[in-house]
Amino acid sequence: MRIIGGQFKGRRFTPPAKNWPTRPTTDFAKEGIFNVINNSFYFDEIKVLDLFGGTGSHSYEFISRGCEDVTYVDQFRGCVNFVNKTAETLGIEDKIKVVQADVFKFIKRDINQYDYIFAGPPYPLPTLQLIPDKVFEHDLVKETGWLVVEHNNAHDFKNHPRFDNARAYGKAIFSIFK
DSSP: OBOOSSTTTTOBOOOOOTTOSOOOOOHHHHHHHHHHHHTTOOGGGOEEEEETOTTOHHHHHHHHTTOOEEEEEESOHHHHHHHHHHHHHHTOTTTEEEEESOHHHHHHHOOOOEEEEEEOOOTTOTTGGGHHHHHHHTTOEEEEEEEEEEEOTTOOOTTSTTEEEEEEETTEEEEEEO
């Protein structure tokens, strides 16, 4: 895993993920979506939510680029411990709030609104199609904010009323909702 931009550009981390239930976003796909984000947001002004955060790759990328308010959510203890350790190594504990929780339960109880929400669920997650509805139902996206859901071609959100566009990078597809 590599941070591709900002203050920590080039830093590599190797999560002990041999048996983890994660599917880290490839560097190619992450670089592509961050090029889109970079042209739409000022990183030092946004509040970010990273759902199904896994290894924390997206969270570190936002913080590396100047974001000071990131909330990371994952239910797997190994991932949460790794993200806490990495945050300490990078000295960014004050910029990231690490939450161990089921994402759908977290969505129901969270009272915050975010400028940017990233959801990188496991592709075979049976409830993956529900993510946009749940996020918007609980009013987590600010008026000018985005929800980005990473998925594969087994899922299609083009008919969702909040769907704006999709970007494909290899097998990874990022559907953008506004």
